[in-house]
Amino acid sequence: MIWCRFQTGENSAQPKTSFGIVEERRVTEVWGNPLEDYAVSNHIYSLDEVKLLAPIRPGMLYAAGPNYRGHVEGMAARRGAPPTYPDRPSPNYRSVHAIIGTEENVVVPGESSGTVQPEGQLAVVIGRKARNVPVSEAIDHVFGYTIGNDISQRPWQQADRTMFRGKNCDTWKPMGPWIVTDLDPKGFRIIVRHNGQVWEDFSSADQIWDTATWISELSKYATLHPGDVLWMGTEGADGDMVPGDTIEVEISGIGTLRNYVVAEE
Amino acid sequence: MIWCRFQTGENSAQPKTSFGIVEERRVTEVWGNPLEDYAVSNHIYSLDEVKLLAPIRPGMLYAAGPNYRGHVEGMAARRGAPPTYPDRPSPNYRSVHAIIGTEENVVVPGESSGTVQPEGQLAVVIGRKARNVPVSEAIDHVFGYTIGNDISQRPWQQADRTMFRGKNCDTWKPMGPWIVTDLDPKGFRIIVRHNGQVWEDFSSADQIWDTATWISELSKYATLHPGDVLWMGTEGADGDMVPGDTIEVEISGIGTLRNYVVAEE
Numbered sequence: 135m136i137w138c139r140f141q142t143g144e145n146s147a148q149p150k151t152s153f154g155i156v157e158e159r160r161v162t163e164v165w166g167n168p169l170e171d172y173a174v175s176n177h178i179y180s181l182d183e184v185k186l187l188a189p190i191r192p193g194m195l196y197a198a199g200p201n202y203r204g205h206v207e208g209m210a211a212r213r214g215a216p217p218t219y220p221d222r223p224s225p226n227y228r229s230v231h232a233i234i235g236t237e238e239n240v241v242v243p244g245e246s247s248g249t250v251q252p253e254g255q256l257a258v259v260i261g262r263k264a265r266n267v268p269v270s271e272a273i274d275h276v277f278g279y280t281i282g283n284d285i286s287q288r289p290w291q292q293a294d295r296t297m298f299r300g301k302n303c304d305t306w307k308p309m310g311p312w313i314v315t316d317l318d319p320k321g322f323r324i325i326v327r328h329n330g331q332v333w334e335d336f337s338s339a340d341q342i343w344d345t346a347t348w349i350s351e352l353s354k355y356a357t358l359h360p361g362d363v364l365w366m367g368t369e370g371a372d373g374d375m376v377p378g379d380t381i382e383v384e385i386s387g388i389g390t391l392r393n394y395v396v397a398e399e
Numbered sequence: 400m401i402w403c404r405f406q407t408g409e410n411s412a413q414p415k416t417s418f419g420i421v422e423e424r425r426v427t428e429v430w431g432n433p434l435e436d437y438a439v440s441n442h443i444y445s446l447d448e449v450k451l452l453a454p455i456r457p458g459m460l461y462a463a464g465p466n467y468r469g470h471v472e473g474m475a476a477r478r479g480a481p482p483t484y485p486d487r488p489s490p491n492y493r494s495v496h497a498i499i500g501t502e503e504n505v506v507v508p509g510e511s512s513g514t515v516q517p518e519g520q521l522a523v524v525i526g527r528k529a530r531n532v533p534v535s536e537a538i539d540h541v542f543g544y545t546i547g548n549d550i551s552q553r554p555w556q557q558a559d560r561t562m563f564r565g566k567n568c569d570t571w572k573p574m575g576p577w578i579v580t581d582l583d584p585k586g587f588r589i590i591v592r593h594n595g596q597v598w599e600d601f602s603s604a605d606q607i608w609d610t611a612t613w614i615s616e617l618s619k620y621a622t623l624h625p626g627d628v629l630w631m632g633t634e635g636a637d638g639d640m641v642p643g644d645t646i647e648v649e650i651s652g653i654g655t656l657r658n659y660v661v662a663e664e
Contacts, residue, residue, distance in 0.1 A: 220560055225561060227492040230459060294489045298620070298621070359496055
């Protein structure tokens with residue numbers, strides 16, 4: 135099943151935001167919320183006539199950070215240092231206010247050096263409260279999967295005490311295009327394309343810790359709530375993007391998240 | 400003006416949560432939200448008959464981290480290392496799901512070493528969107544002030560790559576008892592009491608960067624939204640708390656946030 139969040143009447147005085155079910159190229163509006171109560175309405179739109187929004191507004195947006203060996207090695211090479219692999223799943227947080235949807239602009243603020251870097255990531259949407267959940271039951275707490283692009287600026291990321299400027303400027307957390315349920319998180323193929331050229335092509339099978347392990351481990355300390363989202367890390371260490379560039383993240387069985395880099399006006 | 404969030408009918412089948420205005424020992428219920436639209440109702444309660452909740456559910460909870468020289472020095476001494484002062488305001492995030500109100504329990508999970516440490520902090524509640532705001536106009540974007548206790552576990556904080564376990568276990572972010580508007584953030588006296596004994600007694604005047612500077616600096620990169628909360632850092636490096644302890648943070652002109660340390664069952 136494919137769930138989206140969308141807006142109609144974008145240019146009207148009162149645009150309307152709803153959740154919807156995507157089939158073929160049609161969106162069926164639902165009333166309510168797929169994580170709580172909802173009803174399927176008789177309002178059906180063509181995908182072409184709605185504006186897709188980020189498919190969920192998370193309570194918390196968790197980021198796995200280094201979760202692929204190649205990313206640890208690529209980032210270490212960028213710093214000119216030997217790689218240090220993480221010894222346990224230790225997530226960071228991202229700003230929920232920085233989330234945008236597919237086809238929206240990633241804005242590089244005037245303060246910055248002018249380049250940003252993409253990180254294509256599997257995004258896991260929690261569907262049921264999880265606290266002290268064993269690995270074997272962890273996936274039962276997942277609602278579905280979408281795509282994230284953890285836009286970063288490496289000089290700030292490396293210079294600052296925290297990831298605030300380096301990863302959380304307004305618009306730097308594209309997520310979408312929609313959430314797909316009933317998939318196996320172990321076999322996703324993740325492709326990052328910069329202006330149409332492949333920059334990364336990797337598998338979720340190469341994660342240091344898999345989705346079930348992350349959920350189980352986090353739930354020893356903190357309750358994961360419905361609507362929370364966990365970004366599962368990226369592979370490699372990609373090059374620089376500048377205003378005018380297009381960046382796409384495609385995940386097998388989910389779709390493509392496409393965004394455009396622009397300079398702040 | 401004093402704003403609270405409170406629950407009535409705590410033991411009934413349908414407890415009700417509302418915002419309220421506190422005067423003397425009375426709470427006047429309001430309908431709606433003080434940050435958007437609200438109406439003052441004719442429902443008036445005694446403070447003693449309602450349960451106070453954390454006074455706001457933030458979109459994002461920012462933590463200034465090291466913002467007092469004595470905290471930098473105390474934490475360095477704890478690690479046996481020389482102090483390193485921050486070179487710019489670089490906030491971290493805390494879990495909004497970990498927030499509890501005054502008089503609630505701080506639960507130490509079974510996994511931990513059994514002790515936790517308090518950090519009494521001034522909490523600044525944003526009232527109006529702030530983006531690229533100069534220092535001179537920053538305070539116009541504040542709704543009011545409350546009190547936070549940034550409960551930490553030092554061994555996890557020092558061992559882990561992120562603050563996830565070290566600061567964000569369920570219940571580790573007490574905030575309250577209410578929000579007070581129209582105060583000057585420069586002259587607060589902040590007192591931390593452990594089982595009635597004073598552990599810290601300091602002034603917000605000793606912050607490395609003040610509230611206006613933090614708001615202005617953050618707003619260069621990210622929009623601060625109404626309801627976001629910024630915790631302004633603590634002084635010193637306090638001792639260990641164990642189950643059975645009572646911890647209080649008092650701020651002049653605001654009130655007292657009181658919580659109880661218990662072990663996970």
